[in-house]
Amino acid sequence: MSIFSSVFFGFIFISAISFFVFNCKKILRNINIGRGINRSDNKKQRFFNMLRLAFGQSKMLDKPFVGFLHLVVYVAFVLINIELIEIVIDGFLNKHRVLAPYLGGFYNFLTAFFEILALLVIISVVVFWVRRNILKIKRFISNDLKGWPKTDANYILYIELVLMLLFLNMNATDLYLQSSSYSDYYQSYGYFPVSQFLSPIYSSFSDLTVLYVERISWWSHIIGILFFLNYLYYSKHLHILLAFPNTYFSNLESIGKMDNLSSVYNEVKTMLDPNNDPYAVSNSNLPIEKFGASDVFDLNWFQLLNAYTCTECGRCSSECPANQTGKILSPRTIIMKTRDRLEEVGKNIDKNGKFIDDGKKLLDDYISKEELWACTTCNACVESCPIGIDPLSIIVDMRRYMVMEQSSAPTELNNMMNNIENNGAPWPFNQLDRLNWKN
């Protein structure tokens, strides 16, 4: 029996971890579909940003109440998982509380600490659920969250709630069993400030029933955690992992600075070079790079990492002037659609070994021109994202494609650009009148 249990545990544990690693590799491969961008500079500052934004969640505290609760859930979740070390050892060895004898009084402290954290998680999760489902905070009920994103957000809360309840129930039954006929297996270890109040529920049950309840809780808890680990890939909850690389690699420069496309620079240089012979055969054999982005292949890997990292919190869209005034543009949607398309491309590669044209693109099939043209490039979305995501850069890259590859800008913008080209101002004024204001 004991061998069977260990083998069974080993099987579940190793399969879960392998499947998780398998999906991680897939994410990495998909992100690497993107173009290159150098983010290997300023390691120190990047590391500091990661500590501040991902670890310290400094931007989350812009909204102090939810920011605090989020911090609680996050810290608690990370710390409670320390308990997993023991659970996994127990599982492999088919032992119970294997570390307790070695830790002495500290073990009591840990069990008590974990229980209090679990209680705090339960409270926070309930508040989050109420905000999403009863108070219906605007950024959680907008159209872009209809369907899976909304379900996903609630699933996460349910899973966290169930895991915490199982954890507490595991301890409650354990406490009961410590003074039952099974007390030589369930030795008196740990201090349980929360579950001691649950334990009396079992007083009218037989020892055997409680033993079953304890075992079921124990197994459901660890299986639940392994399930949750694998759920991440399919969920916005992936941010608990990717927030770290995303903040590390995020833009360090002024957010007002938009990159100068180097592919364009080379052409501009040649055109403006007085020694340039316009009829000369191009001596570069490099293929001409496509300007801007019409699909995920044209975005850079950081933008694709953004897509996987987004928490779908909607802070960006609730600050977006276009979104606030009823335009269909929502920076959150831009990011979510990018992820959807990237996933689709990833599946295509899984199936065919390499990407086979599916007749679709990020532009038009996922993100409409109307959305892209509604942006004022105000950077409110970039500023408000708690984990350094840059929806604006995707919008601008797609505008670049529409203008430079498709010439599909709205007529008024074409007029503006013609004016700049012909008379150096966005309006049709004569360049020679530039100083007339002083008269």
Added chain:
Amino acid sequence: MNVPTLKELSQNGLDPEILFWVGCAGSFDERAKKITKSFVKLLNKANISFGVLGIEESCTGDPAKRAGNEFLYQMQAVSNIETLNSYNFKKIVTTCPHCFNTIKNEYPSLGGNYDVIHHTQLLDDLIKNGKIKVQNESFKGKKITFHDPCYLGRANKEFKAPRNLIDSVKADLKEMKSCKEKGLCCGAGGAQMFKDAEKGNEEINIKRTKEAIDTNAKIIAAGCPFCNTMLSDGLKNQKAEQKVKVLDIAEIVEQASID
């Protein structure tokens, strides 16, 4: 008004301290021209050695870049940089946050490295070191709200200079519901100025103007010619143009300044 061009100055063997980049709005837009003049008057009062490029100035390329026309932007940028690099000056000052941002952040990697400041930053300095003196009467106790231009505030984190200036004329600064890092855009950026907005349930400038009106301020202070237009239009739409005025910070300081 004394407005020398860099060309004239250099022909006389002079290099100005400051190059005033006027910008397209400041050169051609009727409303913005007034701001340009107010600012120049202040430069004259403070005895600043400055010059403008005049007909050698051309659009920085910002609206083209943000509309996605990187090509046109770089053509503009490269030729502007060539012009700028042919003169000597210490600083560039501009009354337009878009020009400010573009020259400051986007010209360097194309070979244009300058010390660029926004006019509110220069004016703040000039008042601090006593080169411009203001009296207290014109704006004392008056409610003024300040609309942060996206490309001065959020993009370049300059929130203080314009507010210092409002304080310096002893006005009563009333912040809007969303300000500083969270300031709501006026709706003009990203080349939106030059096109109709997409379908929605409100115009962005109207939403912003309402936030300004809600502060009960009699003056909306702006630091960008485009914001100025958008908010002035918003006031007209709200039939509030009699009660509330949009003034550039330079105009406020100029009205309060003593000779």
